[in-house]
Amino acid sequence: xxxxxxxxxxxxxxxxxxxxxxxxxxxxxxxxxxxxxxxxxxxxxxxxxxxxxxxxxxxxxxxxxxxxxxxxxxxxxxxxxxxxxxxxxxxxxxxxxxxxxxxxxxxxxxxxxxxxxxxxxxxxxxxxxxxxxxxxxxxxxxxxxxxxxxxxxxxxxxxxxxxxxxxxxxxxxxxxxxxxxxxxxxxxxx
Amino acid sequence: xxxxxxxxxxxxxxxxxxxxxxxxxxxxxxxxxxxxxxxxxx
Numbered sequence: 001x002x003x004x005x006x007x008x009x010x011x012x013x014x015x016x017x018x019x020x021x022x023x024x025x026x027x028x029x030x031x032x033x034x035x036x037x038x039x040x041x042x043x044x045x046x047x048x049x050x051x052x053x054x055x056x057x058x059x060x061x062x063x064x065x066x067x068x069x070x071x072x073x074x075x076x077x078x079x080x081x082x083x084x085x086x087x088x089x090x091x092x093x094x095x096x097x098x099x100x101x102x103x104x105x106x107x108x109x110x111x112x113x114x115x116x117x118x119x120x121x122x123x124x125x126x127x128x129x130x131x132x133x134x135x136x137x138x139x140x141x142x143x144x145x146x147x148x149x150x151x152x153x154x155x156x157x158x159x160x161x162x163x164x165x166x167x168x169x170x171x172x173x174x175x176x177x178x179x180x181x182x183x184x185x186x187x188x189x190x
Numbered sequence: 191x192x193x194x195x196x197x198x199x200x201x202x203x204x205x206x207x208x209x210x211x212x213x214x215x216x217x218x219x220x221x222x223x224x225x226x227x228x229x230x231x232x
Binding site: 150155 | 201218
C-alpha cells in the first residue's frame with residue numbers, strides 16, 4: 001500500500017460518535033487493483049487509502065444505511081481534472097448525488113436521475129491541488145455540503161427521504177497514472 | 191437572486207461557519223469576514 005508518501009494522517013473532526021469502518025467494497029471497475037492494502041482502520045474510524053493509481057467503489061454495509069448520515073473525506077487532485085469526494089445514491093443507481101472537485105478549483109453538487117444530471121450548486125475553492133476537507137450531511141430532506149469547515153451549499157430535496165443505500169465512488173482517478181488521492185474516507189449515520 | 195447574509199457559527203464541528211439564512215437551496219458566492227454573499231437557487 002502506498003501511504004501517500006507517508007504523510008502524517010490528519011484526523012478530521014471525529015471527536016464523538018462512531019464512524020464506521022466495515023465497508024464492503026463492491027462493483028469496482030477493475031477488481032483486483034483496488035482492494036489490496038486499501039484500508040487501514042484506526043480507533044477513530046476508517047482510513048481508506050486509494051493507492052493513488054486507481055479508484056474504487058465502496059458500498060456501505062446495509063446495517064449502517066440510513067437516510068441521515070455524514071460523509072467526510074479529505075482529497076485532492078494531483079494531475080487530473082476531476083475528483084469525486086462522494087457519490088451516494090438512493091435505492092438504485094439511476095438516482096444519485098455526486099460531489100465533485102474540478103481542476104478549475106470548483107466544488108460542485110450534482111444530482112442525476114435516469115441519466116439526466118442537474119447541477120445543484122457550485123462554489124469556488126482555493127485550490128483543488130491542496131487537501132480539501134469535504135463533509136456532506138444528509139439529514140431528512142436536506143443535503144449540506146461543507147468545504148474546509150464552512151457550509152457552502154445547501155439543498156432541500158424530499159427524494160432523499162427514501163435513501164436506503166449509500167454508494168461511494170472514487171472514480172475519475174485513472175488506473176494508469178495518479179490523478180488524485182484521498183487521505184481518508186468515513187461515514188457516520190446520524 | 192444574490193443576497194448578503196450574516197456569518198454565524200463559531201467554526202467548530204458542531205457550530206460551523208455558515209450563512210444565516212432560511213432559504214432551502216443556496217450556494218456561497220463569496221465568503222467575507224463577517225458575512226456571506228449567497229445565491230438563492232430555485
